[in-house]
Amino acid sequence: MTAAAPTEEFARVPDEPAPTAGVPGPVPRFLPWLLTLGGALGLLAAFTLTVERIELLLDPNYTPSCSLNPVLSCGSVMTTEQAAFFGFPNPLLGIGAYAVVVTTGAALLARVRFPAWWWTGLTIGSAAGIVFVHYLIFQSLYRIGALCPYCMVVWAVTMPIFWYTALATLDRTGVARGMYNALRQYHAVPVVLWYVVIIGLSLQRFWSYWSSLI
Secondary structure (H helix, E strand, O other): OOOOOOOHHHOOOOOOOOOOOOOOOOOOOOHHHHHHHHHHHHHHHHHHHHHHHHHHHHOOOOOOOOOOOOOEOHHHHHOOHHHHOOOOOHHHHHHHHHHHHHHHHHHHHOOOOOOHHHHHHHHHHHHHHHHHHHHHHHHHHHHHOOEOHHHHHHHHHHHHHHHHHHHHHHHHHOOOHHHHHHHHHOOOHHHHHHHHHHHHHHHHHOHHHHHHOO
16 A cells, blocks of 8 residues: 555645754645734734724723624623733734744745744744633633634634644654644644534523524
């Protein structure tokens, strides 16, 4: 039996060698676009949340543009302790983090090749981001009782950024090569399942409201 050929999304740029441990190598073709576009969406959402938070500080009666109904209500989320977990508004973290992601993606599109340590750092940073996102998801669903649409954009882009950055890092470092090859064949499954679970939990938690709209 011959080894399965890599999927088109993971095909490498022609004539580029496969990476060895500790040596920077080519990236899956879609990853630069994912980091650039996903990072841009996250950056835009974080920036908008920051502006909305400033408006709310200046005018306590201000209604944020993303406060649409009792469930989809940024205003209900922004004024909670969870919205400033480290003592300052959470979106400020997002502005810094997604700026790095966008810059990395744009550099990759320009065929800049980053060293292995950069990919390791990006993976650690995105892993911390996805852990924090899950904390905020739990707080939104089961403590605050409201969903912030702009925050949900951040949730939606953070998961694929983390997942595919982690896969790229596994590829570059040569760690757990067998695991990487197995995950590569079904790379979209964890991300799709994650979306299904989060959407399902959001529907279940606020079903009494959603059902009233039908």
